[in-house]
Amino acid sequence: MSELTTVLINTVSVLVGLCIAVGAMLVFASKVFKVETNPLVDEVASLLPGANCGGCGFAGCASCAEAIVLKGAPINSCPVGGYDVAKQIGAVMGQEISESEKAFPFVRCQGGQAHCxxxxxxHGVESCKAALMLCDSTKGCTYGCIGLGTCVKACQFDALSMGEDGFPVVNKNLCTSCGNCIAACPNGILTFARNSEKVHVLCRSHDKGKDVKAVCEVGCIGCKKCEKACPVEAIKVTDFLAEIDQEKCTACGTCVEICPQKSIELR
Known part of the structure; x- marks a missing residue:
């Protein structure tokens, strides 16, 4: 047997021995450091849609399942799955849940190019946040929608698009109410609203009335006419901006008719 052959045989023997030793160590480590999983967590996770969108407030569907089973998070924590998934999880967890009305993103601004x-x-990166790094706003109103589509890019379900007036348009048939678009908007223009909520203030400005009128034709000027006219006291003007208590509102339309700026809409 040549010296080279002997060297090769010894080398292979050493490698085989190392592989066996490493394999044995891995088997031993897997038994020593094995993390026992809760089968209920796995079952709940299998019922979740697997979108991992973060709309539930957790890192992903697996984290959501752990929170539901181990930390007492609501069984309807997943906005993507909605009532159907919550009902299935409830059956696994031994809990009942009633169907609630779904909420969708709503644009609280109408100061587009024609009005503001x-x-x-x-001219730069198509991002509302990037534009805000250069200036408070590309528009006269620093509270308004910038219109560069950051919310559209944040939606992984293609439920948002930019309309001709420069505002995001929500496709309710595709929207899962995950809330990613709302979280992505740097000016807080998007908010959740239910279909049963018919009256909305289409403005977010807290500037004084004269300052609003100087830059926007349809912004709320905080005149309080709506507040005084509402028969059920469902509107309150705070810091120059009207806000509607949807629990009190009867959608009578009085505030819509009296608003001089047409900042309130009845849908």
Whole structure:
């Protein structure tokens, strides 16, 4: 037997021995450090849609399942799965849940190009956040929708698109109410609203009335006419902005008719 052959045989023997030793160590480690999983967590996780969108407030569907089973999170924590998934999870967890009305993103601004003053033409990264790094807003109103589609990019379900007036349009048939678009908006323009909520203030500005009128034709000026006219005291003007208590509102339309700026809408 040649010296080279002997070296090869010894080398292979050493490698085989190392592989066996490492394999034995891995088997031993897997038994020593094995993490026992709760089968109920796995079952709940299998019922979740697997979108991992973060709309539930957790890192993903697996984390959501753990929170439901181990930490007492609501069985309807998943906005994507909705009532159907919550009902299935409830059956596994021994809990009952009643169907609640679904909420969708709602755009609280109407100061588009036709109504709100434009300060400058933005040429750069198509991102509302990027534009805000250059200036408080590309428009005269610093509270309004910037219109560069950051919310659209945040939606992984293609439920949002940019309309001709520069505002996001929500497709309720595709929307899962995960809330990612709401979280992505740097100006807080998007908010959840239920279909039963018919009256909305389409403005987010807290500027004084004269300042609002100087830059926007349809912004709330905090005149309090709506507050005084509401027969059920469902509107309160705070810091120059009207807010509607949807629990009190009867959708009578009085506030819509009296608003001089047409900042309130009845849908």
């Amino acid at each position: 003053t434009t300060l400058y033409d933005y």
